[in-house]
């Protein structure tokens with residue numbers, strides 16, 4: 001079968017392998033035929049050689065962690081042939097740590113977790129893959145065109161769950177949400193905010209391209225004039241850019257008792273002249289919380305599947321800018337202007 005692989009640590013080693021071995025039964029009981037994989041910044045970092053780890057005993061890593069496929073067989077009987085599924089990215093560490101021991105592998109304490117297509121487990125950019133039923137998330141048939149969005153949605157489902165868990169430390173009646181960055185994570189974070197009945201504002205630099213209309217189509221407000229022009233203090237902030245100056249600005253912008261969730265990963269190395277004492281004063285005197293959030297566990301994947309099923313399917317489809325056939329894989333991995341999400345098509 002065909003698979004898209006890299007040699008981790010070797011820049012631009014991306015290639016399409018013909019005759020890649022069929023997935024071994026050790027990988028899981030459920031055999032899945034790939035429909036598509038979504039592509040994100042992590043894939044591009046792996047291709048650039050900055051990130052990624054091959055499975056033990058191998059030099060090659062199959063790439064791809066935003067999966068969608070159709071079940072071919074499941075001898076355990078949990079899933080039926082033809083079911084639409086996505087594979088959970090992260091698997092618990094083998095020790096396991098206290099969090100992984102109870103299925104909260106997104107909160108792994110010892111860094112020994114593995115991740116499909118990223119860290120020590122083959123990814124989903126291959127024609128067939130296997131997972132155990134615990135790691136296969138069932139999607140409604142209507143999501144056949146947009147199911148690759150489940151992985152990024154699981155990430156924001158976790159972020160929202162943790163915001164709400166922090167919120168109930170006191171009386172919690174949030175009204176306004178600020179999302180910074182209108183990429184796939186920001187737009188899906190805004191979707192989940194709108195589904196909660198909150199007033200959602202999205203801030204991004206873009207003034208042209210699809211982002212302003214995608215935000216308005218959700219019933220949310222689009223801003224491109226910068227933080228100073230916002231004119232309100234949000235109860236909840238989801239920071240989805242990782243841009244250091246934006247991260248600092250949102251921490252100062254939140255309302256009293258406000259919660260700031262950071263989801264963007266910064267590269268580091270850039271220094272900013274900054275008044276740390278003033279920030280501390282602001283956070284203390286306003287009871288603000290700033291926290292980081294990454295990855296998702298099974299509960300969040302199921303919440304994400306429910307959120308996608310409730311969403312406007314045409315809006316979800318409009319997040320997918322390009323569908324590139326497997327044969328043209330190299331094209332799929334080169335970023336294009338104004339793209340939101342590119343999908344590599346196995347169908």
Ligand SMILES: [Zn+2]
Nearest residue numbers: 093097100108
């Ligand atoms: Zn762990």
